[in-house]
Amino acid sequence: MSAEQTDLVDELLAGKHRALARVITKIENRDPGYRDLVSALHAHTGDADVIGITGSPGAGKSTLVDKMATRYREQGLTVGVIAVDPSSPFTGGAVLGDRIRMASNVGDMEVFFRSMSARGSLGGLSTATTDAVKALDAFGKDKVIIETVGAGQNEIDVVRTADTVAVLVPPESGDNVQMLKAGILEIGDVFAVNKADLKGADRTVQELTEMIEMRDDYGANLEFPGDVAGVEEYDWKPRVVETVAKDGEGVDAFLDVLEAHRDHLEATGMLEAKARTRYAEEIRTLLREDLSDLVEGEIEDHGGMAELVEAVVARETDPYAVADDVLAPLRECVDEKRS
Ligand SMILES: Nc1nc2c(ncn2[C@@H]2O[C@H](COP(=O)(O)OP(=O)(O)OP(=O)(O)O)[C@@H](O)[C@H]2O)c(=O)[nH]1
Ligand SMILES: [Mg+2]
Known part of the structure; x- marks a missing residue:
């Protein structure tokens, strides 16, 4: 986390409303680094x-x-x-x-x-x-x-x-x-x-x-x-x-x-149970969002969606094959890590 972010977190924790407002703005805009802020606040x-x-x-x-x-x-x-x-x-x-x-x-x-x-x-x-x-x-x-x-x-x-x-x-x-x-x-x-x-x-x-x-x-x-x-x-x-x-x-x-x-x-104990359920959902949501970003990046690396669609229209390939192709590099990374 940058020094600026650390200061922002410290100010929020010290009760400065201005820092609170700035953090929420960063959250809303998904400013670069907002995740680090939220992580630091969790405790x-x-x-x-x-x-x-x-x-x-x-x-x-x-x-x-x-x-x-x-x-x-x-x-x-x-x-x-x-x-x-x-x-x-x-x-x-x-x-x-x-x-x-x-x-x-x-x-x-x-x-x-x-x-x-x-x-x-x-x-x-x-x-x-x-x-x-x-x-x-x-x-x-x-x-x-x-x-x-x-x-x-x-x-x-x-x-x-x-x-x-x-x-x-x-x-x-x-x-x-x-x-x-x-x-x-x-x-x-x-x-x-x-x-x-x-x-x-x-x-x-x-x-x-x-x-x-x-x-x-x-x-x-x-x-x-x-x-x-x-x-x-x-x-x-x-x-x-x-x-x-x-x-x-x-x-x-x-x-x-x-x-x-x-x-x-x-x-x-329902308060705790609800919190657990929410955290599980939160983790899943974040993972889905992150994975989706990774996949979008891969689509770009494969020439972009428009190009992929053209190939499907021309019967050069099909959606299943495209999905396999796009995911292949990610799959390879995962397999490498696991082995
Ligand atoms: N008669 C009556 N009017 C009410 C009562 N409570 C609120 N109002 C009026 O209902 C209108 C809408 O009130 P809001 O508090 O803005 O309603 P809201 O649900 O927040 O509205 P949105 O955020 O636009 O969905 C206002 O004109 C209020 O004055 C009530 O208990 N009785
Ligand atoms: Mg309202």
Whole structure:
């Protein structure tokens, strides 16, 4: 690691918000050397409580996150917020930034706010989010909140970085069934029927409760690498609460439920199990990305994709033979190392 990078890490660990912001920018841009930074931070992580907030556009996520941050600050806790916009092609998260943006906490440096957007990074957003969470965790933020619009697989991947996931559902949104399809219902530990001041909240609470009752496979889709004591006792049943984020109503009860989930994760060893699962996924993702880069390099060395395709079109070769050819040098290296 360069001296500059070492300084940056030291400053971040010493609590300098400017260094934190710079590290996250490097992570987001995948600046050369960002990997060394994240590697250096890893040893300092593991203490933050990571909460994911998702839900349909305009559900009130930012408004709720703002109220949450205020409450946490009142409790003397430090907060980091990452607003992730998976669909936005714009840089710097300007789109999110122009909406409700931590209105009451602007200027309070103990609430660090940052938005991140897809920027055309292929599948890299959840990696970037995971890394940004690490930076906030290493910095010493007690609570790290990830806000993301719930729509597709990308968002689900993003929110899985969190230990506890809350899904916001506005009353009578007609979204419920759609969410089921998108798999969001499966990842919610807590459901907040926000905008409970609007009509139809009771019915939405009831619908959600019924949907939860129909499920009995909480956490079943999690794979556990290694045995963690007590995990079989994890039997959290998702809870449904009502909130009026814009007035702060129900926010305390909502935070209590988040805390209850956290306690249950800890007591059952599920917190550890989830972390293990995430690390396994992280390692696999990095390996896939690195391998893919190697392969792209090999494609170039073989004349580039266009040329390879022409040869296939002309029936000089076929896709299987091309794949074998392109991989041959990599295979040889591996065989040499092994023997
Ligand atoms: N009536 C009512 N309006 C609310 C409530 N909470 C938030 N809003 C309003 O809903 C609108 C959207 O709120 P946001 O907090 O920006 O929603 P969001 O989910 O972050 O939106 P995106 O980030 O764009 O997906 C704003 O006009 C809020 O003032 C609530 O409890 N009741
Ligand atoms: Mg928002």
